[in-house]
Amino acid sequence: MKKTNYSYIGIAFIILVFGIIFIPKIIDRISNDDISRHESRSNQQKEQGSKTSDLVFITSNGENRKVPNFSFVDQHGKTITNKDYEGKVYVIEFFFTSCPTICPRMNKNLIHIQNEFIDFEDFGVASFSINPDYDTPEVLKAYAEKYGVTNPNWHLMTGDKETIYKLSNEGFYIYAAANPDVEGGFEHSGNFALIDKNGFIRSRVVNGNPIIYYNGITSESEKTDEDGKSEEISALKEDIKKLLSE
Structure with missing residues (x-):
């Protein structure tokens, strides 16, 4: 025991x-x-x-092209600069609120894009008016409300006309000009530019070449434009997702 x-x-x-x-x-x-x-x-x-995604950098003289410095007033009367977009993926357009032709189509497409990325705080849109004499912050705010702009990073901007034209034609090579002989009194490109979080212009490559810009006029539902060219809004959405994941 x-x-x-x-x-x-x-x-x-x-x-x-x-x-x-x-x-x-x-x-x-x-x-x-x-x-x-x-x-x-x-x-x-x-x-x-x-x-880094497969989207390429757009180059000029051997250097990656970056968004030029800018400073304008948005629809809320707030001064907005390129620094406000740092860390964000965003789309750039040039438009004017009284445009009777392509602008309504472009902004309807941007609304669809806005709504697809509604949960992304690092996505935005920069819209520059090429008729800033008429497009005051009050006019831009009414326009934004009419189309359903809700993204706090979507700024519709106005300012000095010559500065805006220089930004469009020399900064982005997106054509804009006053022309009393055309409907609405102004003519401009219907293209969108896609910008990454570091402020560089990016695009996809098609048939070995960067497309540089995205056709903002033709909608996804239309499929093709009057010349038979395929819409590029769906491609833009795909590429926004890629940049948001970088």
């Missing part, structure tokens, strides 16, 4: 010593492994977030 008691006491003593020596090491090892796995997952997520 005493032998049996001594045996139990001996076994209990061995278990106690084992626990004191080895259990802390096991716990420490498990903790370190968890940290390693956590760090591994975090690093993987960072790597995925920093991957």
Whole structure:
């Protein structure tokens, strides 16, 4: 009977010593492994977030073209600069509120794009009026409400006419000009430019060449324009997603 008691006491003593020596090491090892796995997952997520998509940079004279510095007043009377768009993917257009031709179609397409990316705080639109004498902040605000602009990063901007034209024609090579002989009194391109989070102009490559700009006039539902060219709004949406993931 005493032998049996001594045996139990001996076994209990061995278990106690084992626990004191080895259990802390096991716990420490498990903790370190968890940290390693956590760090591994975090690093993987960072790597995925920093991957560059297949969208190319638009170059000029061997340098990647970046959005020029600008400063205008938006529909809320707030001064907006290119720095307000830093860290955001955004689309650029040139338009005017009294445009009777392509602008309504362009902005309806932008509304569809806005609504598709409604949950993305780092997506925006920059709309520059080429008729700033008429397009005051009050007029721009009414226009925004009419079309359903809700994205806080969608700024409809007005300012000095010559500065806006220089930004359009020289900064983006998107044509804009006053012309009393055309309907509405102004003529301009219906193209959109796509800008990445670092302010660079980006686009997809088609048949070995960057398209540079996206046709903003033809809607997804129309499929093609009057010349049979395919719409590019769906492509623009796909490419916005790519840049948001960079």
